[in-house]
Amino acid sequence: xxxxxxxxxxxxxxxxxxxxxxxxxxxxxxxxxxxxxxxxxxxxxxxxxxxxxxxxxxxxxxxxxxxxxxxxxxxxxxxxxxxxxxxxxxxxxxxxxxxxxxxxxxxxxxxxxxxxxxxxxxxxxxxxxxxxxxxxxxxxxxxxxxxxxxxxxxxxxxxxxxxxxxxxxxxxxxxxxxxxxxxxxxxxxxxxxxxxxxxxxxxxxxxxxxxxxxxxxxxxxxxxxxxxxxxxxxxxxxxxxxxxxxxxxxxxxxxxxxxxxxxxxxxxxxxxxxxxxxxxxxxxxxxxxxxxxxxxxxxxxxxxxxxxxx
Numbered sequence: 001x002x003x004x005x006x007x008x009x010x011x012x013x014x015x016x017x018x019x020x021x022x023x024x025x026x027x028x029x030x031x032x033x034x035x036x037x038x039x040x041x042x043x044x045x046x047x048x049x050x051x052x053x054x055x056x057x058x059x060x061x062x063x064x065x066x067x068x069x070x071x072x073x074x075x076x077x078x079x080x081x082x083x084x085x086x087x088x089x090x091x092x093x094x095x096x097x098x099x100x101x102x103x104x105x106x107x108x109x110x111x112x113x114x115x116x117x118x119x120x121x122x123x124x125x126x127x128x129x130x131x132x133x134x135x136x137x138x139x140x141x142x143x144x145x146x147x148x149x150x151x152x153x154x155x156x157x158x159x160x161x162x163x164x165x166x167x168x169x170x171x172x173x174x175x176x177x178x179x180x181x182x183x184x185x186x187x188x189x190x191x192x193x194x195x196x197x198x199x200x201x202x203x204x205x206x207x208x209x210x211x212x213x214x215x216x217x218x219x220x221x222x223x224x225x226x227x228x229x230x231x232x233x234x235x236x237x238x239x240x241x242x243x244x245x246x247x248x249x250x251x252x253x254x255x256x257x258x259x260x261x262x263x264x265x266x267x268x269x270x271x272x273x274x275x276x277x278x279x280x281x282x283x284x285x286x287x288x289x290x291x292x293x294x295x296x297x298x299x300x301x302x303x304x305x306x307x308x309x310x
Contacts, residue, residue, distance in 0.1 A: 009026040038071050213246050
């Protein structure tokens with residue numbers, strides 16, 4: 001399941017309760033686009049904000065309506081005890097993999113993070129996708145830690161930040177020039193220290209085209225949760241060896257990438273897109289989140305229409 005597009009839909013809310021009808025519509029859209037996998041309750045799906053029962057309900061709905069497409073679910077929590085209970089809940093819902101970030105309030109050290117993955121790896125019956133997101137967790141994985149975690153059972157994928165691909169993503173690249181880039185070198189170094197069966201995925205949507213062009217196995221995508229066909233076209237170009245076309249398609253979305261940067265990430269922006277497309281009502285995020293401002297909302301409507309995003 002760790003190939004191509006892993007689409008991260010939002011978990012929409014209505015009057016401070018999950019809007020399950022709206023979430024089903026988002027999953028139906030992803031299923032009809034035939035994405036490679038769906039990550040229910042990922043970061044975009046607000047996993048830290050949901051109760052265990054809500055996690056189960058959202059994961060179960062995703063599994064029931066994914067039309068056979070593999071479903072992954074976020075299970076991160078502050079305590080290992082709660083992570084294991086979340087793992088139990090989403091596995092009962094029938095998910096095919098779990099997404100695990102080292103969530104913390106007090107900053108964790110490497111032994112603590114290793115202990116987390118060690119505990120979970122011996123309890124799951126599905127693969128784990130290791131989620132590195134330093135901006136959110138205040139933790140950066142060392143190569144030594146990746147090497148140690150890679151030897152644990154049930155590790156299926158690593159979700160790395162897209163920053164090594166930043167230079168390729170910020171300029172025109174030649175079809176033959178990507179192999180010598182910082183991103184390609186980072187991928188090569190990771191593949192030398194983790195077992196061959198562990199997939200390596202790129203996150204950070206503005207870096208997705210470059211990451212896929214340079215050899216990542218999958219793109220774990222926020223925008224793919226609302227515009228899967230748009231992202232799949234970029235992936236098709238990247239995996240067909242047409243890095244220039246993939247990057248051109250990504251650069252056409254630069255207005256959205258800038259909007260992500262201005263709004264602290266993609267969550268608020270894709271929630272607004274879901275509202276614009278009629279999947280859910282405004283506001284679609286729980287308090288204390290606020291919608292993007294009216295000017296940004298209008299700009300997003302214009303971009304969606306102009307580019308025929310789907």
